[in-house]
Amino acid sequence: MDVKTLCLGVLSRDDASGYEIKKAFEDGPFSCFHQASFGSIYPALNALSAEGLVSVREQAQDKRPDKKIYSITPKGQTALVASLMTEPAPDVMRSDFLFILSFAQYLPPPRIARLIDERIVWYRTMVDRMEESSRVDSPAGATFVRGMGIAVYRAAADYLESHRAQLIAEIGDAPLLVAE
Amino acid sequence: MDVKTLCLGVLSRDDASGYEIKKAFEDGPFSCFHQASFGSIYPALNALSAEGLVSVREQAQDKRPDKKIYSITPKGQTALVASLMTEPAPDVMRSDFLFILSFAQYLPPPRIARLIDERIVWYRTMVDRMEESSRVDSPAGATFVRGMGIAVYRAAADYLESHRAQLIAEIGDAPLLVAE
């Protein structure tokens, strides 16, 4: 699933500028499971435009730079659905946090405690944010995915909260390998 | 966290060949949150060797190609711990599955049903595998991380099972945009 398809997906929900598409991957509904930078979004948008999968209209703004607002075309809708019909690539997860935690016994307990505490806060914040956005009415798919995000992040936070103390106690008994 | 650190982490648990390290990222305890291919592992191992962070011994095998078994050195242990003390990069998740599901209303319900069913099986299989490996005694960090994996994957599978029917029903009412 390349950046072009990702942009098409965002645009299928609503017209947007490149800048706004970026936000959808930063804070928005896609931030949890896909990401893209300006360096990939702007070229993708130009390519989509050249292929006739999106249309552009320039919008002047006062006190703000001009915007290019992109809309998905019928051809673009078809292309999006075709991409959605291909077999999804396997999920990819990259977590330095879990990698570090899996060697907790080599590290100072206060560091482990801090990492876990920060992570709990992060998960709770994400759950709150998702619950808030679930108050506005969304398409069935988006609602389903958001609900799954809430369930999974809540399970993660709950686990960290309920097992934190035991891990800290266990690694507290072992000798340190590094100064704090 | 680059591939060199990842290899150092695997080797801190036990001596291994490049081939065996690959397996740790494919099926093993790290497969859920980091991955690496041969094309990155073998060069990383050579670099680590040149830096004195690992040592190598060649092992002849009958009916199998020769192996190069790598061991972490004291210097390597120090380097690993130093890496583990740096701030972890933010987690990255890339899921075509969730991206596709968030546009479920554009797609044929049987496809959505199949995708969800396959995913449930996958999560349950992973949970079973992790639970099995939790019967052998592991360091505190690894046990903690494995437990979190089980909790999170179980929550994901439970959510998919309990909300599957409702999603299928909701998208079944809308007109199809593509032939099955």
Add this chain to the structure above:
DNA sequence: GGTTGCATGTAAATGGTTACATGATTGT
């Protein structure tokens, strides 16, 4: 007879990200 597993390695291609360039406005 074809696939999978074992085992190491290289080179090319890829698909990004990071950093840079530019500039007004608003908030601290």
Add this chain to the structure above:
DNA sequence: ACAATCATGTAACCATTTACATGCAACC
């Protein structure tokens, strides 16, 4: 005075994946 937000875009850089190269043994 400095950082952040809005807004678009390019080019250099990067790490990794993919594909290739090689070959034997076991299994179906």
